[in-house]
Amino acid sequence: MASISHNALLLLLFIHRLISISTVGLTLPLSPSASDRLSRLTSDTHSTAIDFGATTSSFPLAVLHPESATDIIALISKARFSSPPLPVSARGHGHSINGQAGARGGLVVAMSGGRRRRIRIARPRPENSAGRQWVDVWGGELWIDVLNWTLANSGLAPRSWTDYLYLSVGGTLSNAGISGQAFHYGPQTSNVYELDVVTGKGELVTCSEKKNSELFYAVLGGLGQFGIITRARIALERAPQRVRWIRVLYSDFGSFTRDQEHLISLYGRQRFDYVEGFVIVDEGLINNWRTSFFSTSNPVKISMIGKGNHILYCLELAKNYDQTNVEVIDEEVETLLRELNFIPASVFTTDLSYVDFLDRVHKAELKLRDKGLWDVPHPWLNLFVPASKINDFDRGVFRGILGNKTGGPILIYPIKKQRLDERSSVVTPDEDIFYLVAFLRSAVPGSGDQTQSLAYLIDQNRQILEYCESAGIGAKQYLPNHSSRAKWEDHFGPGRWERFFHQKAEFDPNCILGIGQGIFHPDS
Ligand code: FAD
Numbered sequence: 440m441a442s443i444s445h446n447a448l449l450l451l452l453f454i455h456r457l458i459s460i461s462t463v464g465l466t467l468p469l470s471p472s473a474s475d476r477l478s479r480l481t482s483d484t485h486s487t488a489i490d491f492g493a494t495t496s497s498f499p500l501a502v503l504h505p506e507s508a509t510d511i512i513a514l515i516s517k518a519r520f521s522s523p524p525l526p527v528s529a530r531g532h533g534h535s536i537n538g539q540a541g542a543r544g545g546l547v548v549a550m551s552g553g554r555r556r557r558i559r560i561a562r563p564r565p566e567n568s569a570g571r572q573w574v575d576v577w578g579g580e581l582w583i584d585v586l587n588w589t590l591a592n593s594g595l596a597p598r599s600w601t602d603y604l605y606l607s608v609g610g611t612l613s614n615a616g617i618s619g620q621a622f623h624y625g626p627q628t629s630n631v632y633e634l635d636v637v638t639g640k641g642e643l644v645t646c647s648e649k650k651n652s653e654l655f656y657a658v659l660g661g662l663g664q665f666g667i668i669t670r671a672r673i674a675l676e677r678a679p680q681r682v683r684w685i686r687v688l689y690s691d692f693g694s695f696t697r698d699q700e701h702l703i704s705l706y707g708r709q710r711f712d713y714v715e716g717f718v719i720v721d722e723g724l725i726n727n728w729r730t731s732f733f734s735t736s737n738p739v740k741i742s743m744i745g746k747g748n749h750i751l752y753c754l755e756l757a758k759n760y761d762q763t764n765v766e767v768i769d770e771e772v773e774t775l776l777r778e779l780n781f782i783p784a785s786v787f788t789t790d791l792s793y794v795d796f797l798d799r800v801h802k803a804e805l806k807l808r809d810k811g812l813w814d815v816p817h818p819w820l821n822l823f824v825p826a827s828k829i830n831d832f833d834r835g836v837f838r839g840i841l842g843n844k845t846g847g848p849i850l851i852y853p854i855k856k857q858r859l860d861e862r863s864s865v866v867t868p869d870e871d872i873f874y875l876v877a878f879l880r881s882a883v884p885g886s887g888d889q890t891q892s893l894a895y896l897i898d899q900n901r902q903i904l905e906y907c908e909s910a911g912i913g914a915k916q917y918l919p920n921h922s923s924r925a926k927w928e929d930h931f932g933p934g935r936w937e938r939f940f941h942q943k944a945e946f947d948p949n950c951i952l953g954i955g956q957g958i959f960h961p962d963s
Pocket residue numbers: 490491528529530531532533534535536539540541550578579600601602603606607608609610611613614615616617618662663664666667668669918953955956
């Protein structure tokens with residue numbers, strides 16, 4: 440265990456005071472030395488009480504802005520022996536939907552941002568034996584900063600991404616971290632070599648596949664239940680310079696999914712580097728924040744919709760390249776596209792730098808912020824749907840429950856189960872291929888359109904989940920949100936739930952961590 444510094448001792452004393460006074464319900468004094476790091480300022484407790492979902496709030500007692508893992512060790516060591524034990528939740532960038540990073544009445548550890556910016560990225564270096572390249576980052580670092588730093592310092596970059604980069608390393612590793620690269624590299628949880636974790640026992644443990652492996656795999660996809668990730672060693676590869684980004688349209692769902700599954704079966708250079716897709720249910724979605732490179736005057740779209748064919752499916756592909764293979768990129772893309780069955784003349788192509796491609800959603804964010812449409816409620820629903828049931832899902836949900844207005848983009852793309860490590864805590868359907876289906880919808884308060892109201896969208900999510908249940912779809916929620924222990928047990932399934940439960944007892948015996956997920960509560 441790391442030794443406790445003078446500063447951490449001061450913090451410990453402060454926490455001791457905070458906890459003992461708070462439990463008898465008195466107003467808390469802030470010691471000047473510690474107030475910078477353990478804060479009861481309303482600006483801190485209020486900003487960490489809500490998240491991107493903006494549908495729930497859970498106010499913590501105080502917020503820790505840690506300077507290092509030592510501060511977190513001090514906090515957890517004290518919180519677990521408080522009477523009653525105090526909940527502690529790590530918060531990355533707070534981009535959860537249902538309060539998962541919250542700690543109602545407890546302590547939030549603000550891992551990202553804060554007044555003191557902490558760049559803790561170590562210079563990438565080759566591992567002597569396996570020739571691996573990596574970067575060590577603080578758990579609260581945002582992926583955008585990891586990308587910018589590794590590119591600037593080495594020309595290397597992580598290889599598995601999320602669509603949006605303003606998410607923290609610890610936050611996505613606690614879920615899975617997926618995007619159009621996951622079919623090939625697996626999610627981000629499959630691209631990390633080593634972690635430092637402060638467990639619920641207040642112990643700093645270094646873990647990897649070979650060392651303390653049970654903790655390593657428990658934490659990956661572990662929903663913040665077993666410890667706080669303070670350092671992650673992320674796999675890197677040489678970054679490409681440019682990306683050819685292509686979109687093609689389908690009216691037939693079977694052709695669309697067959698082509699997606701064909702594309703993720705390809706290996707070597709003769710494949711795309713990124714495969715995603717989305718469902719276009721109504722004209723409003725043609726140019727939403729995820730689809731903005733379509734031309735509004737696209738004749739294919741207009742004619743398809745005009746013929747009462749109100750659903751289109753868009754396959755989104757990208758191929759990386761650099762100056763050394765600029766002559767062959769056109770031919771490679773052509774060859775790959777030739778095997779697909781999209782609507783002729785529906786090919787949209789653009790070409791951009793690797794960073795611009797990876798950071799594409801942020802550009803859309805800035806536009807939405809300008810219009811006041813970013814900080815609105817987001818009742819998102821993310822599902823992993825087994826490939827064998829994806830046609831039923833299309834009929835029941837895209838062509839059934841949704842109607843002709845959806846309130847936001849709907850992503851759909853396949854992932855191979857073999858790219859995930861079964862030892863991790865990530866829960867997926869028990870099938871070789873499953874689809875991520877992401878309903879990324881925004882409620883627009885006061886829009887006057889009932890189909891964009893929060894209540895309407897929440898009710899539609901309920902209908903989708905009920906349909907999955909009654910039609911035996913076997914879907915699993917990604918970024919899960921369940922309201923009872925029984926539903927959590929069902930989410931993990933037999934065997935996996937017992938393992939998760941056992942690991943909780945092992946690494947967080949007082950159940951103080953991650954109460955915002957609603958799985959365990961202190962001393963439950
Ligand atoms: P938070 O919301 O702060 O925390 C999430 C959970 O992780 C909480 O339980 C928290 O306690 C825990 N946690 C946070 N930090 C740590 C840590 N250091 N150690 C241990 N536990 C920790 N996801 C994808 O997979 N792919 C996408 O393409 C994608 N795109 C998104 C786009 C947008 C605009 C948004 C808002 C979300 C997107 N997500 C995506 C979902 C995102 O990955 C999760 O919501 C993730 O949890 C957000 O990271 P965060 O840093 O904001 O985590």
